[in-house]
Amino acid sequence: MKPSVHKSDKPGRPVSSPGRDARELLLSAATELFAEHGVAATSFAMIAKRVGMTSAMVHYYFADREQLLDVVVEERLCPFIDYVWGPVKPGGDPVEIIAGLVTRLLEGIERAPWVPSTWMCEILNEGGLLRGRALRRLPYDKVRTVAAAIQQGQAKQTLNPDLNPLLVVFSMLGLVMLHMATVGIWAEIFHRRPLSRHAVGRHITGLLLDGLRHPPQPAIKKSRRKR
Numbered sequence: 001m002k003p004s005v006h007k008s009d010k011p012g013r014p015v016s017s018p019g020r021d022a023r024e025l026l027l028s029a030a031t032e033l034f035a036e037h038g039v040a041a042t043s044f045a046m047i048a049k050r051v052g053m054t055s056a057m058v059h060y061y062f063a064d065r066e067q068l069l070d071v072v073v074e075e076r077l078c079p080f081i082d083y084v085w086g087p088v089k090p091g092g093d094p095v096e097i098i099a100g101l102v103t104r105l106l107e108g109i110e111r112a113p114w115v116p117s118t119w120m121c122e123i124l125n126e127g128g129l130l131r132g133r134a135l136r137r138l139p140y141d142k143v144r145t146v147a148a149a150i151q152q153g154q155a156k157q158t159l160n161p162d163l164n165p166l167l168v169v170f171s172m173l174g175l176v177m178l179h180m181a182t183v184g185i186w187a188e189i190f191h192r193r194p195l196s197r198h199a200v201g202r203h204i205t206g207l208l209l210d211g212l213r214h215p216p217q218p219a220i221k222k223s224r225r226k227r
Contacts, residue, residue, distance in 0.1 A: 023061045025051045030068060031076055035114035039069065039122050039129040073133040080108045080115060085142040094149035094159060095209055098172055101146070102205050105176045106197045116181035124177075143169050150212070158214050168212065175204050 029050035033042040044058040044065075062068040084104045088097060109115050122128035123135070147166045153159035179200050187194040195203075 022051075022053065022057060026053070026058055026061060027072065027076060030072060031112070031114040031118070034072070034122065035117040039118075069130060069133060073130060073137065076112070077115075077130070077134060078137050080112055081137060081139065083108050085139045088139075088142045088145055090145050090148070092149055094146070094153045095212065097146055097149055098168070098208055098212065099205050101172060102176060102201055102208070105173075106180070106201050109176075109180050110197050116177045119177045120181050159212055160214055163212065168208075172204075172208055175208070176200075179204065 026047055029047045030042065033046055033050060037046075044055045044062075048055045048058050058068075062071065084101060087100060087104070118130065122130040125131065143166070146169050150159060150163070150165035150168055154161050154163070154165070183194050183200065186192070
């Protein structure tokens with residue numbers, strides 16, 4: 001006898017299969033399409049087509065677009081944010097903190113390549129459809145911790161006093177997101193291979209940290225006495 005298959009009375013419920021989580025596949029498809037086309041231009045039909053399912057299956061897991069966006073932020077964007085910012089603790093060395101943030105941002109983006117484009121278009125953009133949801137979940141206490149570490153370095157005269165501590169944090173985020181969102185375009189225009197994560201990391205940390213450290217004082221030349 002063939003084993004019986006339980007069918008749900010709820011329309012659109014996909015038949016379960018070993019090793020395949022339909023909900024996770026749909027979430028991954030949604031984030032990919034958001035990065036490629038933007039949230040507003042991504043329909044449930046496009047998401048379903050990307051993974052070979054029907055629109056009814058998408059509606060089974062996500063009642064409407066608003067619920068889908070809530071889930072994307074909660075289950076995909078928030079873990080990314082937690083991974084990047086979680087290790088930041090008060091009292092750390094500011095240069096090490098910034099270097100660690102850059103490293104974790106790039107590591108996270110390697111696993112979630114949809115983040116940079118979505119961040120630029122849907123969060124930084126005033127009309128972005130993820131903006132309000134994402135901004136509520138940013139770890140502002142961690143941002144203040146980094147800014148405080150930079151201020152302490154400035155007070156000790158080990159860091160550049162001309163820098164705004166809070167802007168340093170947002171400069172770091174902006175550099176990583178912009179570079180990773182445009183690395184393919186840059187490579188295509190200049191006919192180069194796309195830079196690796198490590199190459200981008202070296203560029204950004206070098207740019208940031210050389211500007212973050214206190215500039216060396218110019219040597220004072222002793223004037224010769226006239227005879």
